[in-house]
Amino acid sequence: MNEPAVREVARGVWVATARKYTTTTTIVAGSDGGCLLVDPAVSVADLAALAGWLGAHALRPVAGWSTHPHWDHLLWSAALGDAPRYATPRAVAAAAREEAGLIEGVTASAPGHDLTLFARVTALSGREIDWPGPRAVVLAHDAHAPGHGAVFLPDTGVLIAGDMCSDIEIPLPDLDTANPFGEYREGLGLLAEADAAVLVPGHGHVGDGPEFRRRVAADLAYLDAVAAGTDITDERLTEKWLRIEHARALARARAAR
Numbered sequence: 001m002n003e004p005a006v007r008e009v010a011r012g013v014w015v016a017t018a019r020k021y022t023t024t025t026t027i028v029a030g031s032d033g034g035c036l037l038v039d040p041a042v043s044v045a046d047l048a049a050l051a052g053w054l055g056a057h058a059l060r061p062v063a064g065w066s067t068h069p070h071w072d073h074l075l076w077s078a079a080l081g082d083a084p085r086y087a088t089p090r091a092v093a094a095a096a097r098e099e100a101g102l103i104e105g106v107t108a109s110a111p112g113h114d115l116t117l118f119a120r121v122t123a124l125s126g127r128e129i130d131w132p133g134p135r136a137v138v139l140a141h142d143a144h145a146p147g148h149g150a151v152f153l154p155d156t157g158v159l160i161a162g163d164m165c166s167d168i169e170i171p172l173p174d175l176d177t178a179n180p181f182g183e184y185r186e187g188l189g190l191l192a193e194a195d196a197a198v199l200v201p202g203h204g205h206v207g208d209g210p211e212f213r214r215r216v217a218a219d220l221a222y223l224d225a226v227a228a229g230t231d232i233t234d235e236r237l238t239e240k241w242l243r244i245e246h247a248r249a250l251a252r253a254r255a256a257r
């Protein structure tokens with residue numbers, strides 16, 4: 001079994017990073033060996049390794065959180081137990097609505113998962129995850145995906161940003177909505193209000209407070225340019241799929257003008 005790359009980023013908060021898409025999983029220790037597990041990912045082997053790591057550290061998931069309804073953030077395995085998994089109400093609705101496409105995505109890109117456990121999320125009522133552990137405040141918005149819920153841990157200043165504020169991916173607005181750039185800016189504004197000392201992006205590398213603010217500024221600069229229909233060079237435009245998404249966003253902005 002692979003030993004996952006796991007690092008403690010704040011007291012009682014660990015981040016595991018999978019090789020595929022540099023995807024992060026966040027583990028937050030609660031009371032009595034319970035933990036909150038955010039976005040466990042990506043491959044069957046990654047999840048098995050994660051379950052092994054948790055067992056070795058005497059941690060057992062008592063709650064799960066899915067930051068947003070994209071297939072790589074809706075995974076689970078039997079070895080992780082049967083804790084309730086939550087997401088925002090809008091994310092739960094989107095996951096149900098788009099189930100066929102999500103299953104297609106996971107089957108094509110990370111085959112072998114137990115699909116009876118896939119995307120089984122319950123709508124969270126309220127603004128905080130109700131679990132026996134440190135406060136976990138949900139910051140819900142519609143940037144990138146419907147009902148995207150970042151999680152802020154005020155006790156440690158950790159912001160689990162989901163697919164925002166990445167150092168390896170440009171902002172990826174949800175182009176299926178009426179106002180993708182406005183909604184993205186709004187979501188980013190909400191995150192920027194958090195007094196984050198540690199930033200955990202869904203894909204990419206963990207950063208500190210100044211790095212968080214640098215990424216917010218870089219994302220705003222990117223959005224301003226693209227929303228205005230202006231091409232921009234961004235150091236994150238390295239991979240072909242990102243350049244394709246960038247071109248799609250630009251075309252969308254230009255068509256709207």
Ligand SMILES: [Zn+2]
Binds near residue numbers: 068070145163
């Ligand atoms: Zn995503």
